[in-house]
Amino acid sequence: MSLVDIAVYLDGVRVPGAGTLPEAAAQARELGGFVWLGLLNPSDAEVQQLGEVFGLHPLALEDVSQGHQRPKLERYDDSTFLVLRPARYLPDTELVEFGELHVFIGPNFIVSIRLAEHPKLSGMRQDLEQQPEVLRLGPPAVLHALLDRVVDDYEPVVRGIEKAVDEIEDELFDGSGSRRQLARRIYLLSREVITFQRAARPLLEAIKDPHQVEAAGLTQVELRRYLRDVVDHLIPICDRIDNYRQLLQNALTVHLSLATQAREEEMAQMTQTSIEQSEAMKKISSWAAIIFAPTLISGIYGMNFATMPELDWGIGYPLAMLAMGGFAVTLYVIFKRKNWL
Known part of the structure; x- marks a missing residue:
């Protein structure tokens, strides 16, 4: 058996020699105490043995075997099942x-079944064994200790998420890091916050509702006081995690807005650059056209052929210069009026 620990407690004190599970259960009934059994990843056969020894309902045992259950509180015959x-x-x-802890509680027994390594409960058992006045209250005291341990472990999770949210807000507005990495970080943390809500919120709803607690058979006055204590710790945790989820949604919206704004500014800068380049090309093209006509004329008459028109014309040179200047001035005036120069 994947047994972590098994013990019989009488008047708040551990009775030595618990033996096997059937022997411990019989000893607890005989002495009028209770047995506390801790298991880690039990096999189907071991789960079936639990049902036979303590008379547990098959539907609850099926939930243990399958795992991946959401927090809930249910009543089966003389026992209560808590996830x-x-x-x-x-x-x-x-x-x-996230881990998964299943708890069965009855008049003279409590069974804690871990489906993951975390959390380790050996330290909690040792602490309770140092407080016989608490263990004297029976299985309800152990149930409160388990609930209190789980809820106390939520606090470091909330602090870690809070720190990450603060870093995201700083990174969001100081511009450090890439936009893609920041978006991925916000999305992943949002997913973890939602999953954490699914773990904490249903537990709060289960143990906060007095009608659901009564329907689950948890009618002991002292146990209800313990549950109120757990509720008082769990309410602010759920409220804070709800706030962090909203903050992350707002951060993602702001991030998308900033990314869109940055993209628009980048497009505007590219457009401005394109306009400036176009203006420069206009000027270059205009000057090229102005120079083209004189260059064409001088190029033709610079080919040094023996027979060319007007080679012996006396006013040919002044006329050619006048033509080149006229072309240049005319094109300059035209381009100037078009604001190309």
């Missing part, structure tokens, strides 16, 4: 790693 989604923040990747 928790522990979480921890990974600052290097800005991702939230």
